[in-house]
Amino acid sequence: MSSEIKGRIIVYSIVGCPHCKEAKSTLEELKLPYHEISLDSYADTVREEVREKTGSRTVPQIFFNATLIGGNDEFQKLITEDKSKFEQLLEEVRNNEPTSDAPQIPNESLLLKDQDADRDKALEIGKHLFDKGFFHIVKGKPVGEFTDSSNLCRLYEHEETSALNSGLVSDCESRPVV
Known part of the structure; x- marks a missing residue:
């Protein structure tokens, strides 16, 4: 076909x-x-x-x-x-x-209208979620606040995580026990 x-x-x-x-x-x-x-x-x-x-x-x-x-x-x-x-x-x-x-x-944009939202309200919600640490900027200009831009953001829950002590912890040589 x-x-x-x-x-x-x-x-x-x-x-x-x-x-x-x-x-x-x-x-x-x-x-x-x-x-x-x-x-x-x-x-x-x-x-x-x-x-x-x-x-x-x-x-x-x-x-x-x-x-x-x-x-x-x-x-x-x-x-x-x-x-x-x-x-x-x-x-x-x-x-x-x-x-x-x-x-x-x-x-x-029609859906935003149906849900009584507009671009300003969506931006406000995005700023609030960004300030609360729900997502971060992964591509684009890292700025201190969420803006209406072409930055690519990712929710932290979609990040790969690992234990804090996995991998190399320090570059220092260990000292001998006296």
């Missing part, structure tokens, strides 16, 4: 869902690029939009452009039992860009 497509395949999922993993694995086996939208990462408004578009509360929910495939069971059935319809959907997504009624990939 060719991975060149003009359209868009979207998989709405949640972390740890075995049905979502199976659907994504099948798409990868078919070498079809897709956009995963993990509903855990977005505001409840995105979940509501998915419910409205699909009429379902389950995941995954798979779209080929504006066409709802459904969940993993429907997707697997489509591939194995209705190959001609699947080929038609593939042709549609290969040759046509998504229409305006196709699901859109959520915009992070």
Whole structure:
């Protein structure tokens, strides 16, 4: 299968869902690029939009452009039992860009708006977390405070740690015991 497509395949999922993993694995086996939208990462408004578009509360929910495939069971059935319809959907997504009624990939700035936050508030929260020592700057200009810049930061919990006394403790020669 060719991975060149003009359209868009979207998989709405949640972390740890075995049905979502199976659907994504099948798409990868078919070498079809897709956009995963993990509903855990977005505001409840995105979940509501998915419910409205699909009429379902389950995941995954798979779209080929504006066409709802459904969940993993429907997707697997489509591939194995209705190959001609699947080929038609593939042709549609290969040759046509998504229409305006196709699901859109959520915009992070829209999410900030949905959560009653703005860039200034996000910066304030970042400064607070930086001051409390939750993360540090790993690439960019090390400054004394958190700023709105292109610095790359990392949470300390994602750092490799080791005991303080592991490795070389001192370069000094030990003195003889008298």
